[in-house]
Every structure is written in structure tokens, then in C-alpha cells.
Amino acid sequence: MKKIAFGLTTVALSLAAATAQAGEVEVLHWWTSGGEAAAINVLKEEMVGAGHTWKDFAVAGGGGESAMTVLKSRAISGNPPSAAQIKGPTIQEWGDLGFLTNLNDVAVAGEWDVILPQVVSDVMKYDGNYVAAPVNVHRVNWMWANPEVFRKSGASIPTTWDQFIVEAKKIKAAGFTPLAHGGQAWQDATLFEAIALSKGSQFYSSAFIGMSDKALRSQDMVDVFDTFKQMREFVDPGFSGRDWNIATSMVINGDAAMQIMGDWAKGEFTAAGKKAGVDYVCYPAPGTSGAFTFNIDSLAMFKVSGAEKQAAQKDLARLILEPKFQETFNLNKGSIPTRLNMPRDQFDSCAHASMDAFLASSTTGSLVPSMAHGMAVNSMVQGAIFDVVTNFFNDESMTSQEAVDKLARAVKASM
Amino acid sequence: MNTKAANSGSGQTQSGRPARRSLADWMPKIVMAPTMIITLVCIYGYMIWTAVLSFTGSRMLPSYNFVGFEQYERLFNNDRWIVALTNLGVFGGLFIAICLFLGVTLAVFLDQKIRAEGAIRTIYLYPMAISFIVTGTAWKWLLNPTNGLEKMMVDFGFVNFKFDWLINPDMVVYCLVIAAVWQASGFVMALFLAGLRGVDGDLIKAAHLDGASTFTTYRRIILPSLKPVFFSALVILSHIAIKSFDLVAALTNGGPGYSSDLPANFMYTYTFTRSQIGLGSASAMVMLGCVLAILVPYLYSELRGERHA
Numbered sequence: 001m002k003k004i005a006f007g008l009t010t011v012a013l014s015l016a017a018a019t020a021q022a023g024e025v026e027v028l029h030w031w032t033s034g035g036e037a038a039a040i041n042v043l044k045e046e047m048v049g050a051g052h053t054w055k056d057f058a059v060a061g062g063g064g065e066s067a068m069t070v071l072k073s074r075a076i077s078g079n080p081p082s083a084a085q086i087k088g089p090t091i092q093e094w095g096d097l098g099f100l101t102n103l104n105d106v107a108v109a110g111e112w113d114v115i116l117p118q119v120v121s122d123v124m125k126y127d128g129n130y131v132a133a134p135v136n137v138h139r140v141n142w143m144w145a146n147p148e149v150f151r152k153s154g155a156s157i158p159t160t161w162d163q164f165i166v167e168a169k170k171i172k173a174a175g176f177t178p179l180a181h182g183g184q185a186w187q188d189a190t191l192f193e194a195i196a197l198s199k200g201s202q203f204y205s206s207a208f209i210g211m212s213d214k215a216l217r218s219q220d221m222v223d224v225f226d227t228f229k230q231m232r233e234f235v236d237p238g239f240s241g242r243d244w245n246i247a248t249s250m251v252i253n254g255d256a257a258m259q260i261m262g263d264w265a266k267g268e269f270t271a272a273g274k275k276a277g278v279d280y281v282c283y284p285a286p287g288t289s290g291a292f293t294f295n296i297d298s299l300a301m302f303k304v305s306g307a308e309k310q311a312a313q314k315d316l317a318r319l320i321l322e323p324k325f326q327e328t329f330n331l332n333k334g335s336i337p338t339r340l341n342m343p344r345d346q347f348d349s350c351a352h353a354s355m356d357a358f359l360a361s362s363t364t365g366s367l368v369p370s371m372a373h374g375m376a377v378n379s380m381v382q383g384a385i386f387d388v389v390t391n392f393f394n395d396e397s398m399t400s401q402e403a404v405d406k407l408a409r410a411v412k413a414s415m
Numbered sequence: 416m417n418t419k420a421a422n423s424g425s426g427q428t429q430s431g432r433p434a435r436r437s438l439a440d441w442m443p444k445i446v447m448a449p450t451m452i453i454t455l456v457c458i459y460g461y462m463i464w465t466a467v468l469s470f471t472g473s474r475m476l477p478s479y480n481f482v483g484f485e486q487y488e489r490l491f492n493n494d495r496w497i498v499a500l501t502n503l504g505v506f507g508g509l510f511i512a513i514c515l516f517l518g519v520t521l522a523v524f525l526d527q528k529i530r531a532e533g534a535i536r537t538i539y540l541y542p543m544a545i546s547f548i549v550t551g552t553a554w555k556w557l558l559n560p561t562n563g564l565e566k567m568m569v570d571f572g573f574v575n576f577k578f579d580w581l582i583n584p585d586m587v588v589y590c591l592v593i594a595a596v597w598q599a600s601g602f603v604m605a606l607f608l609a610g611l612r613g614v615d616g617d618l619i620k621a622a623h624l625d626g627a628s629t630f631t632t633y634r635r636i637i638l639p640s641l642k643p644v645f646f647s648a649l650v651i652l653s654h655i656a657i658k659s660f661d662l663v664a665a666l667t668n669g670g671p672g673y674s675s676d677l678p679a680n681f682m683y684t685y686t687f688t689r690s691q692i693g694l695g696s697a698s699a700m701v702m703l704g705c706v707l708a709i710l711v712p713y714l715y716s717e718l719r720g721e722r723h724a
Contacts, residue, residue: 238561
């Protein structure tokens with residue numbers, strides 16, 4: 001509460017005093033919930049330690065929608081903040097509009113090309129130049145399970161989707177909800193992309209990054225929709241519109257067996273006082289153990305005027321990739337550092353598994369951006385895919401073939 | 416109007432000097448001017464801007480590369496928009512019809528000089544004091560099959576009771592109707608009750624003397640004389656229906672899938688979360704068209720009536 005109040009006061013003050021101070025960075029973000037606010041506070045302290053002023057510009061709510069609206073109006077009026085929480089292909093959209101500054105000198109000095117996997121650095125670049133700094137990596141293709149429920153229903157943890165269906169039937173027969181799920185478009189898409197990834201990262205990439213018509217209309221895609229529809233019978237009737245953290249609490253309370261959700265779900269388990277490996281277990285989503293769908297938060301740097309402001313901005317970019325910030329921020333946020341080969345003794349077992357998969361998949365090409373979390377395609381294509389996926393999941397009469405057709409047409413129309 | 420007449424009247428009697436009088440004449444206009452300018456710019460100005468944007472290819476930020484009617488073409492080729500528009504038809508039609516029916520019925524019953532009328536009136540009118548967000552959230556819980564009405568009936572022993580409209584894509588729009596009717600029918604009742612109280616008592620007595628039953632009196636004499644109230648209620652209800660956004664946002668969030676989307680939700684999603692300002696503006700213009708289609712005939716009949724009187 002205090003932090004929010006503080007954030008609001010700073011916003012109010014920053015609006016009142018429009019005059020710029022020396023060495024100041026203004027950071028627009030929506031890390032406002034408990035753990036997140038603590039995480040971003042680390043960066044603030046480091047910036048203050050480096051002799052700069054930090055102007056917090058937190059806009060809460062709506063998964064960043066309100067923040068983006070504020071950012072657009074600030075950018076149009078010619079007064080963008082130094083840095084803003086923007087991710088994935090949206091960075092390219094801002095780059096196209098010519099708002100982003102060049103960070104190449106910081107990147108060369110910090111050897112960003114070496115410490116970041118190439119798929120990650122590609123996201124941070126516009127036109128071959130670094131324009132944004134990554135703060136964390138979330139793995140999306142996780143499955144969270146309650147071992148107690150599995151024991152009670154005599155089921156075992158599934159590693160393929162076919163096995164998932166077999167085990168889920170046992171769990172359902174034992175009177176539990178096999179799959180904790182919330183009927184919101186992005187959650188439907190999270191489940192859907194996990195199933196699609198089990199068909200191989202090659203297929204995933206050509207469908208959701210390359211948006212190839214051939215992959216979108218392939219037999220594999222029909223199979224993905226078939227499996228996806230079968231999940232419908234493993235969720236409870238009250239799933240419609242449920243928030244993801246309520247679904248997580250069903251797993252925590254032992255009402256449901258599994259949830260397919262990114263590693264931010266860990267925060268809910270931790271907050272409920274549960275221990276990884278004992279009260280809950282984390283496995284890669286069925287059939288995707290070698291692969292890694294990433295959701296990377298990043299701060300994109302805007303063109304600002306004034307040498308001091310620019311120097312502060314460069315310092316901000318540098319500090320973000322420093323091991324100290326990467327470690328503290330990600331311990332607070334539940335994600336893993338974007339830097340490869342960091343000391344890892346502070347992190348828990350799920351994070352270790354995440355790091356191993358991140359490192360391994362970055363060399364095999366199975367490290368892919370998450371479509372459901374706006375890393376793979378721009379918001380228009382993403383919205384079109386969401387519409388088809390969520391409609392299919394809820395419409396009992398739509399066949400997989402029809403869905404594939406709709407998907408291919410919708411993606412084409414929004415490109 | 417009355418205030419203005421009184422002001423200028425008193426100005427005349429107090430001084431009689433032309434300068435004072437003209438200042439007093441101008442005063443209301445000067446006081447009204449800022450409001451007028453704000454209204455012109457912020458409502459009509461932005462309306463025109465939206466109209467302009469709907470003919471451009473604007474995506475994340477407004478741009479002015481004009482593309483003609485392309486956004487409207489895309490709009491009407493968009494499945495989700497068709498769903499939203501169909502929903503508006505179903506939701507709006509049922510919402511207005513049921514509200515009017517319930518409102519009139521309640522008003523007529525309350526008009527029978529019953530005891531505790533004031534208390535009952537307040538109870539029926541009270542939902543109007545609640546925002547649609549609260550209504551939506553409360554009905555979301557009531558209609559949710561795992562913890563609402565269905566669960567209660569099952570717990571009471573009706574094991575086969577099933578009421579899952581909220582999660583059924585074909586029925587979910589009727590959930591919106593239920594919640595909206597609950598909220599607005601009391602208001603319609605209040606409107607009609609006020610109208611009923613304004614009906615000349617002698618007329619009713621005369622009808623009774625002529626041997627008309629109470630039902631016939633209402634049907635043939637009282638309700639037809641309430642035509643203006645009926646029109647006001649219709650206009651208010653239809654604009655509530657067209658601009659409905661918060662109810663959907665709280666009750667279903669457009670789901671399951673996007674089966675309970677209304678045009679306002681479509682507009683918001685496309686303009687603000689999917690970076691398609693052009694398409695969003697086009698949908699806003701279609702909504703404006705719907706409002707005008709109802710308002711223009713109404714205003715026309717109102718203004719014509721005034722001239723005749």
C-alpha cells in the first residue's frame with residue numbers, strides 16, 4: 001500500500017514539476033503487485049546508488065493496457081519516458097515509429113551478444129541495433145501438479161498429451177478436477193500453445209512465428225485442436241472467466257490435479273507457504289520437456305533529449321544486465337535471469353530446471369517465443385489467433401478442421 | 416428557461432438602464448460558454464476525429480493515410496463484430512421489451528393505493544443506484560454453476576437441476592439480459608408511476624361512471640395517455656443497451672470465447688489492446704449510427720410537437 005501511495009505521489013510530483021533534473025530516468029511500468037514492486041525497487045536503488053534520480057511512473061491494471069494507453073499519449077505529445085516496459089514484437093512497432101534510441105555502445109561494452117541467447121537478443125533489436133534491455137525470462141510451458149491428488153487417485157504424472165488424457169480420466173473418476181483452468185482468452189491460448197509445442201518446436205515456429213499457411217493448415221494443427229478440445233472435459237464447469245491465480249489455488253487446495261501455466265504461478269504456491277518438490281511439483285507441459293516457450297519482460301529505451309538524461313538512460317540499460325540486478329529481481333519475481341551462466345544457488349529447484357532448459361534449448365533451437373504472451377506475433381495476429389482458439393474451446397459444435405480453416409484465414413486477414 | 420426570464424425581469428425593474436439590462440442578458444450566456452466550448456470540443460470535436468480516423472489505416476497510433484471504406488469492409492468481414500452486433504440485437508431487444516413490460520406492470524400494481532408503497536417503490540428502484548460493475552459481479556456469482564443458483568438447488572436436493580447459461584455460448588447473452596433487466600426495470604417503473612400520478616383523476620372517474628372496468632380504463636385511457644413517458648423510457652433504455660460495456664466486462668468478460676461481446680467491448684478491445692485504432696473507430700461510428708437511428712426520429716417528433724404547441 002505504502003509503495004503504491006509512494007508511486008502515485010511521484011507520478012503526481014512528476015506531473016507537477018515538468019522541468020527536468022540532471023541524470024534522471026523516468027520508467028513507465030506496471031510491476032505493481034507485491035513481489036513485482038519489490039523486484040523493480042531493486043533497480044531503483046541501484047540507479048540511486050549510481051547517482052541518478054529515479055522517477056517512478058507506475059500505471060497499474062489491465063495487464064499493461066492502461067500503461068500502454070498512457071505511453072501512447074506521452075509519445076504523441078513528444079514527451080516519452082526514458083524507458084517503458086514493452087515486450088516482444090511491440091518493440092518493433094515502436095521502432096517502426098522511430099521512437100526508440102540506440103543502445104549499441106552499452107551492449108558492446110556489456111557483451112550482450114555473448115551473454116544473451118540469440119533468440120532473446122533478436123527480440124531486443126530493431127533493425128540490427130539494440131533498443132531494449134531484457135530484465136527476466138519466464139518459462140510458459142510449465143505444468144504445476146499436486147502430488148497428493150495424484151496419489152489419492154492412483155495416477156502418475158503424464159509426460160505426453162496421450163498419457164495426460166489417460167491419467168486425467170483416472171483423476172476425474174476419483175472425484176477431482178484434472179485440469180485447473182480459467183476460461184480467459186490468454187489462458188486458453190497458453191494451454192493451446194503448450195499442446196502445439198508438443199508437435200515439435202519446428203512446427204511451432206513455422207506456425208506461430210513464420211505464420212506459414214502450410215503449417216497452420218497442416219494435419220498436425222488439426223491434431224492439436226483435437227487434443228485441445230479433449231481438455232474441455234477435464235476442466236470443471238465453473239472455469240468460465242476464472243482468473244489464473246484462482247485456478248492455481250485449486251491446485252494448492254487439492255481440488256485440482258494440474259495446471260498448465262507459466263512460472264509466475266510459483267509465486268502463488270510460495271505465498272501459500274507451499275514447498276517445491278514436496279507440496280507441489282513442476283514439470284514441463286506434456287511432450288515439451290526439451291523445449292522452452294519464453295516470455296521476456298524488457299525495458300525499451302526511448303529517445304530523450306539532454307546529455308545527462310541520456311547518460312542516465314545508458315546507465316539504466318547497463319545496470320539491468322548486471323548479474324546483481326538480474327539475480328535479485330528474478331528471485332523476487334519468480335522468473336529466471338536472461339543472462340546465461342549466472343550463479344544459481346539462491347534459486348529453487350523449479351528455477352534450476354528452468355535455467356537448465358533455457359540453456360539447453362538455446363543451443364538446440366527449441367527456445368521459442370510464447371504466442372500467448374505476445375512474444376511471437378504482434379497484437380493484431382495474436383488477437384486473431386486468440387479469437388479462434390477461445391471460440392473453438394467453448395463452441396461444442398465446431399470441428400477441428402473448421403477451426404484450422406478459421407485460424408489460417410484469421411491470421412492471413414490480420415497480417 | 417424560467418430562471419433566465421426571472422433574471423432579466425428583475426434587471427428591468429431594478430435599474431431600467433439598457434447597459435445593466437444587456438449585462439444581465441449576457442450573464443447566463445457568459446457563464447454557459449465554457450461548458451458549451453468543452454462540450455463542443457470534447458464531445459462533438461472528438462466524434463468528428465473518430466469519424467476521420469475510421470477512414471484511415473491507423474494502427475497503434477493515429478495516422479492519416481486515408482484508405483476509404485476499407486476499415487468498414489474489414490469490420491463487417493470480422494466474425495467477432497458480427498457476433499457482437501447480433502448480441503446487441505438480442506440483448507437490446509429483450510432488455511427493452513422486458514424492462515418496459517415489467518416496469519409498466521409494477522407501476523400499475525403500485526398505483527392501486529396499496530400500503531407501504533413508498534418502501535416497496537424504494538426496493539424496486541434501488542438496483543438503479545448500483546453500478547453495472549457491481550450488478551455484473553453479483554450476478555456472475557449467482558449464475559456461476561459451481562457456486563451459485565445451480566449449486567444451491569442441487570444442495571436442496573434437486574440433483575438434476577441445471578442452470579449453466581453463463582458458460583453456454585448460445586445462452587450467455589440471456590444472462591446479460593437477466594442482470595440488466597434486474598437493474599433497470601425499477602427505474603422504468605418509477606418513470607411510469609410518475610406518469611400515472613399525472614393522469615387526470617376526473618378522466619378515470621368519468622370512465623368508471625361509463626361502466627369501464629379497471630383493466631379497460633388502463634388499457635384504453637391511462638396507458639395511451641402515457642405515450643411521452645413510453646418514448647422517454649425507450650430512448651433511455653436503448654442508449655443504455657448500446658453503450659453497455661461495464662456489465663459485460665464484469666459479468667462475462669465477453670466469454671465464453673467471445674460469445675457475449677457487445678459492440679462497445681469490441682471497440683475497446685480493438686482500439687486499445689490490439690492496436691487497430693482504425694478498425695475500432697469504424698466500430699464506434701457504427702455504434703453512433705445505431706444511437707442516431709433511435710435519437711433522430713425521437714428528437715424530430717419531440718421538436719415537431721413543440722412547434723405545434
